[in-house]
Amino acid sequence: MNKDAINIYDIAKMSGVSIATVSRVMNGSEKVSEKTRKKVMEVIDKVGYTPNVFAQGLGLNTMHTIGVLVPTIADPYMASAVAYLETELIKHGYDCILGNSGFDLEGKQKKTDMLLSKHIDSLVLIGSTYAGDGSDTNATEYIRAAAKRVPVFIINGNVNGENIYASVCEDEKAIYEAATSMLRRGRKNIVFLTDSHSYSANKKRNGYERAMKSVGKSAKDGIIYVENRIHSVRDQLLAMEDLKCDGIIASNDMIAIGAVKYAQAKGLNIPEEIEIIGYNNSDLAISCNPEVTSIDNHTEEICKDTVDRIMRLLDGGVDKLTHKISVPCTLIARETTV
Amino acid sequence: MNKDAINIYDIAKMSGVSIATVSRVMNGSEKVSEKTRKKVMEVIDKVGYTPNVFAQGLGLNTMHTIGVLVPTIADPYMASAVAYLETELIKHGYDCILGNSGFDLEGKQKKTDMLLSKHIDSLVLIGSTYAGDGSDTNATEYIRAAAKRVPVFIINGNVNGENIYASVCEDEKAIYEAATSMLRRGRKNIVFLTDSHSYSANKKRNGYERAMKSVGKSAKDGIIYVENRIHSVRDQLLAMEDLKCDGIIASNDMIAIGAVKYAQAKGLNIPEEIEIIGYNNSDLAISCNPEVTSIDNHTEEICKDTVDRIMRLLDGGVDKLTHKISVPCTLIARETTV
DNA sequence: CCCACCAATGTAAGCGCATACATTTTAGTT
DNA sequence: AACTAAAATGTATGCGCTTACATTGGTGGG
Numbered sequence: 001m002n003k004d005a006i007n008i009y010d011i012a013k014m015s016g017v018s019i020a021t022v023s024r025v026m027n028g029s030e031k032v033s034e035k036t037r038k039k040v041m042e043v044i045d046k047v048g049y050t051p052n053v054f055a056q057g058l059g060l061n062t063m064h065t066i067g068v069l070v071p072t073i074a075d076p077y078m079a080s081a082v083a084y085l086e087t088e089l090i091k092h093g094y095d096c097i098l099g100n101s102g103f104d105l106e107g108k109q110k111k112t113d114m115l116l117s118k119h120i121d122s123l124v125l126i127g128s129t130y131a132g133d134g135s136d137t138n139a140t141e142y143i144r145a146a147a148k149r150v151p152v153f154i155i156n157g158n159v160n161g162e163n164i165y166a167s168v169c170e171d172e173k174a175i176y177e178a179a180t181s182m183l184r185r186g187r188k189n190i191v192f193l194t195d196s197h198s199y200s201a202n203k204k205r206n207g208y209e210r211a212m213k214s215v216g217k218s219a220k221d222g223i224i225y226v227e228n229r230i231h232s233v234r235d236q237l238l239a240m241e242d243l244k245c246d247g248i249i250a251s252n253d254m255i256a257i258g259a260v261k262y263a264q265a266k267g268l269n270i271p272e273e274i275e276i277i278g279y280n281n282s283d284l285a286i287s288c289n290p291e292v293t294s295i296d297n298h299t300e301e302i303c304k305d306t307v308d309r310i311m312r313l314l315d316g317g318v319d320k321l322t323h324k325i326s327v328p329c330t331l332i333a334r335e336t337t338v
Numbered sequence: 339m340n341k342d343a344i345n346i347y348d349i350a351k352m353s354g355v356s357i358a359t360v361s362r363v364m365n366g367s368e369k370v371s372e373k374t375r376k377k378v379m380e381v382i383d384k385v386g387y388t389p390n391v392f393a394q395g396l397g398l399n400t401m402h403t404i405g406v407l408v409p410t411i412a413d414p415y416m417a418s419a420v421a422y423l424e425t426e427l428i429k430h431g432y433d434c435i436l437g438n439s440g441f442d443l444e445g446k447q448k449k450t451d452m453l454l455s456k457h458i459d460s461l462v463l464i465g466s467t468y469a470g471d472g473s474d475t476n477a478t479e480y481i482r483a484a485a486k487r488v489p490v491f492i493i494n495g496n497v498n499g500e501n502i503y504a505s506v507c508e509d510e511k512a513i514y515e516a517a518t519s520m521l522r523r524g525r526k527n528i529v530f531l532t533d534s535h536s537y538s539a540n541k542k543r544n545g546y547e548r549a550m551k552s553v554g555k556s557a558k559d560g561i562i563y564v565e566n567r568i569h570s571v572r573d574q575l576l577a578m579e580d581l582k583c584d585g586i587i588a589s590n591d592m593i594a595i596g597a598v599k600y601a602q603a604k605g606l607n608i609p610e611e612i613e614i615i616g617y618n619n620s621d622l623a624i625s626c627n628p629e630v631t632s633i634d635n636h637t638e639e640i641c642k643d644t645v646d647r648i649m650r651l652l653d654g655g656v657d658k659l660t661h662k663i664s665v666p667c668t669l670i671a672r673e674t675t676v
Numbered sequence: 677c678c679c680a681c682c683a684a685t686g687t688a689a690g691c692g693c694a695t696a697c698a699t700t701t702t703a704g705t706t
Numbered sequence: 707a708a709c710t711a712a713a714a715t716g717t718a719t720g721c722g723c724t725t726a727c728a729t730t731g732g733t734g735g736g
Contacts, residue, residue, distance in 0.1 A: 007691090007692055007693085008692060008693060008694095009692080017715075017716085018715065018716045018717075019692090019693080019694090019716090019717095020694080020695075020715070020716060020717075021714085021715060021716075023693065023694055023695080024694090024695095024714095024715090026693095026694095027694080031713075031714065031715085032714075032715085033713080033714060033715090036714080036715085050451070050455055051692075051693070052396070052457075052691085052692050052693070053455055053456060053457065054392045054393075054395035054396040054399075054401075054457065054691080054692075054693090055392075055396055055691070055692030055693040055694090055721090056692080056693055056694075057392035057395075057693090057721090058390070058392040058393055058396055058691090058692080058693070058694095058720090058721045058722065058723090059692090059693055059694050059695080059720080059721050060693085060694070060721090061392075061721080063392075063456075065456075072421060073411065073417050073420050073421045073424070074414075074417050074418045074421040075417075076412075076414055076417070076621075078417075079411050079412050079413075079414070079416075079417035080412045082411050082436070082438075083410060083411045083412040083438055086411070086436065086438040087438065090438075095435070095452055095456070096435075096436055096438075097433070097434075097435050097436070098420070098424065098434055098435070098436040100420075100421055100424040100425065100428075100434075113388075114433055117388055117391055118391060118401075118403075118433070119390075119391065119392065230621065230624050230625060231624065254621065254625075257625045260627070261627070264627060283414075283568065283592065283622065284621065284622065284625050286568050286569065287568060287592075287595045287622050287625045287626050288625050288626060288627060289598070289599070289602060289626060289627040345721090345722055345723085346722060346723065346724095347722080355685075355686085356685065356686045356687075357686090357687095357722090357723080357724095358685070358686060358687075358688095358724080358725075359684085359685060359686075361723065361724060361725080362685090362724095362725095364723095365724080369683075369684070369685085370684075370685085371683085371684060371685090374684080374685085389722080389723070390721085390722050390723070391723095392721080392722075392723090393691090393721070393722030393723035393724085394722080394723055394724075395691095395723090396690090396691045396692065396693090396721090396722080396723070396724095397690080397691050397722090397723055397724045397725080398691090398723085398724070399691080
């Protein structure tokens with residue numbers, strides 16, 4: 001296809017040294033005299049030589065690349081996380097191969113294999129790790145398998161095991177506190193809206209349940225599973241004729257906005273008659289009118305931290321890392337809460 | 339790092355054939371007897387052998403990978419485009435390396451080099467190609483350079499040249515029609531909001547200008563440059579004390595929502611006193627209240643088509659492709675227009 | 677029954693690089 | 707000036723694969 005033709009031998013010939021010297025110059029080895037280094041560099045610059053990564057990889061078995069697996073890059077939360085990761089990784093000279101897995105297990109497995117086959121140095125998984133209760137072992141088997149090859153870092157997931165590291169935000173606590181504060185404000189019927197059984201969604205649900213139980217309410221009835229689309233949420237809620245609630249907590253901002261649409265269609269005053277809290281603090285939250293109170297889970301911080309840990313493991317040769325770190329969330333109050 | 343150890347020699351030994359035969363089996367060459375093919379396949383399956391892509395790449399100089407360069411993956415439009423591309427590419431056995439370039443030239447150049455160094459088979463650029471008027475040649479030089487190595491496909495950009503192919507949506511026409519319809523409805527002061535000088539933004543601006551001129555209005559005064567953030571747009575407009583408009587056309591939905599916020603802060607009735615039209619028809623458009631009329635530029639279709647053309651060029655050995663195709667846009671009327 | 681030919685399989689070269697090890701050059705010491 | 711240690715540079719191997727070319731074995735025709 002593209003025959004660069006120009007390789008290390010060409011450079012060696014042009015600058016009158018051996019390929020070993022050229023290689024040393026390229027890799028910044030200090031065992032080269034300043035004179036020859038300069039001489040070789042000039043040639044390299046002049047012809048714009050770049051080493052063939054395949055050849056490099058063949059020998060070194062690494063390509064300075066991190067695989068990032070997301071269920072769907074179209075989700076704004078995932079997209080921003082990928083952006084943060086990429087920005088950070090590049091600073092360390094690592095590149096980023098994206099895998100868009102979809103939500104099903106098969107897709108995840110396939111994409112994981114794909115990424116591994118590219119000889120990534122580490123794998124980062126974002127969200128959507130099922131089996132929070134540890135029961136559904138199948139769903140995490142591919143992660144453990146991957147971890148036998150490269151260190152795996154999970155953002156907002158909880159698979160544990162050898163060579164697996166997780167960074168999570170404290171969703172459970174955040175939702176618990178959000179619900180509790182609503183209760184304190186006298187809300188009687190608080191509902192929790194979620195679209196999945198992901199680890200993160202489960203934690204959020206737990207937070208909700210704990211808050212409800214702490215005041216002697218049953219939580220079960222208040223949990224409603226919805227589709228992650230604004231109008232679907234609205235329509236589903238509107239269709240529930242017996243739905244009576246004065247508070248809604250949503251597992252993401254998209255769903256929260258669906259709830260806002262529901263309340264508005266129903267003619268309910270926000271926040272007087274009904275409070276709504278979203279999650280992720282994305283642009284969606286402020287795009288709405290009224291602007292949605294949302295929980296910020298500090299994605300940027302988590303991503304940066306994750307990259308930091310990856311680098312410590314890869315570059316620094318640190319062989320033990322905390323397997324799990326937690327980052328607290330922050331409630332950003334806006335117009336959908338009192 | 340990870341020593342798979344198991345290579346083609348191992349497979350050859352285990353199945354009692356030569357590495358050439360194993361390679362032929364792996365690559366589906368028909369020059370293998372059914373008997374030995376089965377024998378080899380069994381071994382391969384049993385031990386889960388996968389060829390080393392570096393070694394493959396070294397010889398073949400391709401890795402079945404497409405590079406995708408975006409200014410920022412955090413932008414929902416870009417993210418969805420990447421998702422479409424990825425989904426489509428995978429069907430053809432191609433993977434996707436992401437480059438998040440930022441908006442500056444240096445970032446684009448660097449990321450382009452990075453992608454090229456990974457021996458991508460083709461490069462896809464999404465949006466944000468400057469120099470729509472052909473004047474700023476520096477800004478597109480890196481694209482032409484890249485095109486000397488691999489075919490370059492540009493989504494919503496207009497660099498032309500050898501080995502460069504573009505798929506564009508008809509923004510100019512869409513905006514022209516949007517503005518014209520507003521005029522027909524009796525709007526007197528229509529304003530155009532944009533955040534960049536990208537090719538696409540320029541086309542949109544042209545559409546606006548053409549519409550204004552067609553009724554003898556000056557367009558220049560109506561063009562307002564804003565920052566691509568909801569609250570920034572709102573605040574900027576609010577700060578313009580002499581701003582009098584009864585129609586706003588925005589170059590994307592984020593900006594359109596900023597305009598909605600402005601109108602609401604100003605106490606203007608939407609759409610009676612002021613109409614607003616956004617662009618991209620993203621989730622943001624329906625997240626807002628009122629829901630924003632927006633122009634759908636058929637990203638999915640464009641992306642699919644792009645992949646289709648890439649494959650025709652790469653697989654099919656087609657050596658001539660239309661250099662530019664256009665896809666019309668569709669106005670999705672909602673609550674911010676009469 | 678031998679030869680030609682074809683299908684099946686094997687052999688070996690080369691892709692471009694890093695690097696261990698070998699060799700040469702330089703600098704320092706006496 | 708002679709010798710040594712250290713620095714600089716060169717040589718050669720191997721990474722795992724694909725593939726052109728070589729070899730083998732079997733088949734049918736003469």
